[in-house]
Amino acid sequence: xxxxxxxxxxxxxxxxxxxxxxxxxxxxxxxxxxxxxxxxxxxxxxxxxxxxxxxxxxxxxxxxxxxxxxxxxxxxxxxxxxxxxxxxxxxxxxxxxxxxxxxxxxxxxxxxxxxxxxxxxxxxxxxxxxxxxxxxxxxxxxxxxxxxxxxxxxxxxxxxxxxxxx
Amino acid sequence: xxxxxxxxxxxxxxxxxxxxxxxxxxxxxxxxxxxxxxxxxxxxxxxxxxxxxxxxxxxxxxxxxxxxxxxxxxxxxxxxxxxxxxxxxxxxxxxxxxxxxxxxxxxxxxxxxxxxxxxxxxxxxxxxxxxxxxxxxxxxxxxxxxxxxxxxxxxxxxxxxxxxxxxxxxxxxxxxxxxxxxxxxxxxxxxxxxxxxxxxxxxxxxxxxxxxxxxxxxxxxxxxxxxxxxxxxxxxxxxxxxxxxxxxxxxxxxxxxxxxxxxxxxxxxxxxxxxxxxxxxxxxxxxxxxxxxxxxxxxxxxxxxxxxxxxxxxxxxxxxxxxxxxxxxxxxxxxxxxxxxxxxxxxxxxxxxxxxxxxxxxxxxxxxxxxxxxxxxxxxxxxxxxxxxxxxxxxxxxxxxxxxxxxxxxxxxxxxxxxxxxxxxxxxxxxxxxxxxxxxxxxxxxxxxxxxxxxxxxxxxxxxxxxxxxxxxxxxxxxxxxxxxxxxxxxxxxxxxxxxxxxxxxxxxxxxxxxxxxxxxxxxxxxxxxxxxxxxxxxxxxxxxxxxxxxxxxxxxxxxxxxxxxxxxxxxxxxxxxxxxxxxxxxxxxxx
Numbered sequence: 001x002x003x004x005x006x007x008x009x010x011x012x013x014x015x016x017x018x019x020x021x022x023x024x025x026x027x028x029x030x031x032x033x034x035x036x037x038x039x040x041x042x043x044x045x046x047x048x049x050x051x052x053x054x055x056x057x058x059x060x061x062x063x064x065x066x067x068x069x070x071x072x073x074x075x076x077x078x079x080x081x082x083x084x085x086x087x088x089x090x091x092x093x094x095x096x097x098x099x100x101x102x103x104x105x106x107x108x109x110x111x112x113x114x115x116x117x118x119x120x121x122x123x124x125x126x127x128x129x130x131x132x133x134x135x136x137x138x139x140x141x142x143x144x145x146x147x148x149x150x151x152x153x154x155x156x157x158x159x160x161x162x163x164x165x166x
Numbered sequence: 167x168x169x170x171x172x173x174x175x176x177x178x179x180x181x182x183x184x185x186x187x188x189x190x191x192x193x194x195x196x197x198x199x200x201x202x203x204x205x206x207x208x209x210x211x212x213x214x215x216x217x218x219x220x221x222x223x224x225x226x227x228x229x230x231x232x233x234x235x236x237x238x239x240x241x242x243x244x245x246x247x248x249x250x251x252x253x254x255x256x257x258x259x260x261x262x263x264x265x266x267x268x269x270x271x272x273x274x275x276x277x278x279x280x281x282x283x284x285x286x287x288x289x290x291x292x293x294x295x296x297x298x299x300x301x302x303x304x305x306x307x308x309x310x311x312x313x314x315x316x317x318x319x320x321x322x323x324x325x326x327x328x329x330x331x332x333x334x335x336x337x338x339x340x341x342x343x344x345x346x347x348x349x350x351x352x353x354x355x356x357x358x359x360x361x362x363x364x365x366x367x368x369x370x371x372x373x374x375x376x377x378x379x380x381x382x383x384x385x386x387x388x389x390x391x392x393x394x395x396x397x398x399x400x401x402x403x404x405x406x407x408x409x410x411x412x413x414x415x416x417x418x419x420x421x422x423x424x425x426x427x428x429x430x431x432x433x434x435x436x437x438x439x440x441x442x443x444x445x446x447x448x449x450x451x452x453x454x455x456x457x458x459x460x461x462x463x464x465x466x467x468x469x470x471x472x473x474x475x476x477x478x479x480x481x482x483x484x485x486x487x488x489x490x491x492x493x494x495x496x497x498x499x500x501x502x503x504x505x506x507x508x509x510x511x512x513x514x515x516x517x518x519x520x521x522x523x524x525x526x527x528x529x530x531x532x533x534x535x536x537x538x539x540x541x542x543x544x545x546x547x548x549x550x551x552x553x554x555x556x557x558x559x560x561x562x563x564x565x566x567x568x569x570x571x572x573x574x575x576x577x578x579x580x581x582x583x584x585x586x587x588x589x590x591x592x593x594x595x596x597x598x599x600x601x602x603x604x605x606x607x608x609x610x611x612x613x614x615x616x617x618x619x620x621x622x623x624x625x626x627x628x629x630x631x632x633x634x635x636x637x638x639x640x641x642x643x644x645x646x647x648x649x650x651x652x653x654x655x656x657x658x659x660x661x662x663x664x665x666x667x668x669x670x671x672x673x674x675x676x677x678x679x680x681x682x683x684x685x686x687x688x689x690x691x692x693x694x695x696x697x698x699x700x701x702x703x704x705x706x707x708x709x710x711x712x713x714x715x716x717x718x719x720x721x722x723x724x725x726x727x728x729x730x731x732x733x734x735x736x737x738x739x740x741x742x743x744x745x746x747x748x749x750x751x752x753x754x755x756x757x758x
Contacts, residue, residue: 086696092659097626105662105737107690107698120690120698 007065007129009072011035013045015056016076016110019083019119023112026053027078033057033121036073037065053119065127074121076110084110084118093125101126216498217354218318219271222257224288224333226345227264230309235262236290238311239300240347242272245283254284256300259291264345274318276353276498279724281549282318286347288333310336312344319553321351327502353498359418361451364488365400368463369481370407373434373442378405380435381444385414385428387421394429397421402435410487416451417494424451430484432466445480458486495742497728500735503742505634507554507731509547510624511595512617513540513580514643515567515602516610519673522603528644528673529603539672539709541596543642546720547668548592551638559588561624562595565617567606574609577616611648614641615656618667622660629664633740636664636731644673650682651694657683658693661700666730668723671708680706701733 013035019027029049036042041064048055065072070090076083086108093104103126112118222240230236239259243251257268274284289308312333321329328350334341365383373379382402386394397420403409421428427450433441445466449457457464463483470476501507520527528539537545552558562580569578579587580598582605589598618639625637647653657667671677683691684706691699707723734740 088697089695092697097623099630102629103738105700107700109692109696109698111696 006067007127008062009037009065010060010062010126010128011043011072011074012060012124013057013074014122014124015054015058016122017054017120019053019055019076019078019110021078021081021083023116023118027055027083028052029078031055031076031078031083034075034077035061035063036075037063037069041066065129074108074123076119076121082113084112084121086110086121088125094127101128216276216496218274218276218322218351219354220274220321221268221271221350221352222286222347223265223267223350224345224347225265226343227266227288227311227333228344229264230290230311231262235264236309236311237261237293237296238263238266238288239291239303239308240268240272241287241289241305242274243285243287244274245285247280251285256303258300259296261296273354274351276318276322276351278497278728279550279721283315284318284349285313285315286331286349287313287336288347312341312347314347316349317553318351319550321349322498323501323553325502325504327351353496355419355496358493358495358499360415360492360494361421361455362413362415362488362490362492363454363458363486364410364413366408366410366485366487367432368408368483368485370409370432371444371480371482372407373444378407379442379444380404381406381409381432382435382441383411384431384433385416386431388427388429397428413488415494421451424455426450428454432482432484445482447484454486455489455491457484458489461485493741493745494736495745497732499742500731501554503744505636505731505735505743506556507551507727508560508628508635508637509551509555510561510563510621510637510639511544511548511580512563512565512577512614512621512639512641513544513599513602514612514641514645515564515606515608516612516643516645517566517608518610518612518645518675519608522608529608531600531603540599540642543640543670543672543709543720544595544599545592547640547670547724548595550721550724552592558591560591560595561587561621562589562598563587563617563620564602564606565614566608566610566612567602568609569606576613577620578606612643612645613649613652614643614647615649615652617641618653618656618660621665621667622656622663625660625663625665633664633738634743636734637666638727639665639667641667641669643669643671645675646677646679650679653683654691655693655695657704658691658697658699661691661703664734665703666727667704668727669704669706670720670723671706677706677708680708701730701737703730705730 013033016031016033019031021027029052030047032045032047034042034044043061043063045057045059045061048057071087072090073085073087075085088106088108092106093102098104103124105122105124107120107122109117110119110121220242222242224238224240227236227238237259240257242254242256244254246252254274255270255272257270257272260266260268274282276282287305288311289305290311291303291308295303295307313336314331314333316329316331321327328348330346330348332341332346333344335344367381367383370379370381380402382400384396384399386396388394398414398416400411400414403411427448429446429448431446432444434444435441445468447464447466449464463485466480466482466484468478468480519529522529522531524530525532530538531541532538548560563577564580565576565578566574567578568574579585580595580602581587581589582598582602589595621637621639625635628635628637660667669680669683671680683704684702690702693699705723705726707719709719
């Protein structure tokens, strides 16, 4: 097992869609996004002043990705309110069959503090740096000798609270 | 597929300025008419073909004239679905030449979704006919020099878009050296230049009574006769006197030239259709570039009206916040540079199809040779895509069947082999399918998840090797999905990959559930983990018997493929392989 040094991820926060305050009023302005890889590593975008509830930032944030991290968190704020957050498992953009340094374009559902749906966040992610051996992104077939269920399992389970309504 | 703009939301959509526009639509008979073209597109009729020019040359033709050499001329035909030949055009007659290079081009329209067989016949034109117009020449009176045939997609998938064919007799009689014919195909696209602009306005006038204006822009091109033709409009921004619109992408086809004056009008949207005019201005693309560079605004003008004889300068200003000049490569640009479409097939082996031995079954193999629904779908899609796949080895799977070992598999190799899932050619798929019907018991339930995951695996792995492969998975099913959410999860995971999924529904089941997967209503698919599909990669169509008609329902599915492929490569700034590397790097810069 190689000695893992920290990796770096580049998150480009592209845009948000249909952001609302209190589930009713569209966000007027000054929405910004905080990206967090662990409680100590976070970066935030600037505020978007123009597009209201469909803001575009197109801003690239570079963060350290500690080896123990299994997901990153994105939070959309407006003023001092949290509009919605989403947790993105690492397996969505690294590992499995995706090659190293692949630029993934992803979109996530944001949920507010009560667990209600509140908009969508579009972003792109790229991991720079050595990939962990357990994320078999090299040429060998990951499904030989892998876990029995042979899908993208790398040990992370994404739990969904029962009260999240689909 | 097509959009019908009769509802309010549809009326507010942007039109004509998308950067992910469909491949150039040009009706072959009329000239390039944006309004008519758009009219057809909004009704869902896609005049989706590309104009191409064929250049012909030949070598080592037979010498049929006694005192001089042959005077050859080529007549080209396209074979239609019913077998009849439609003449495409004739070249000129070249005198006394056994290695002619003809100047006259043959125009043909390339359509991705159908197989286009072409036939070329070379004649030696007798001297006494040399002064007659070409069209009047009776071919039966001329001497026949040779014939060659090929498919249009064979030509376009070549590296240099040229194909050399051996000439042979009609009726395939023995042909000793009749010579060769070389066909070269080229898209008649004037230019690939395009400009993507982000417009913003400030201080627009308020035209609504109880709220603010809902402005949108309409951009028109001025024509020689003095009028203007609209080329695009932005979406409507509600309730905003300082709106920022989404980027608008105009191709050189649309704006003519950078110096051509454009009219940009701003209207306040009203749901009753009476949009209130706010202001307009005249700027060419070159002037808009200057506006962007200087970061200045241009004031709107109100034309003379009422008692006012002169134009009034308004307070409202137009800014060009973002401007990027780029090259919009066409589908054929990518294909001819080496991009491939890899075809994969998955066949439903669930019990709802009916016992294959019974003639009512959807899997019944008719000894008379008539194809069942599954075979038809495989043939129609396969025979088009096979030209775009260089090694013609296609992964083929079945799902919902029980092999002799006893366990039901939701992704088993159709060829019966435990490790290799590929078959050779469309005939290989057909024979693997027929033999699988002998060896596999129909079971169930109907689940796509594993097959989609497998296809996504393959597509994902190919990215590390090269960006030049795009995968197309054809799923043929007779029934309704048992686990919709699992399928949606697999689709969302695959939505960022170079993969398109075509689903054909056979039989009479109610396929409303499948339409959810097709996401044409605009609702993006959401997985159970909260991830949302990056793009819409699914197209679904129920197969019905179509007797007659130009294009079958299944081939209507294929029409969407070039568009989906272009959306993928353009969003990642992937350029055709023969375009310089530095060019693509310039476009991956941040656009703020």
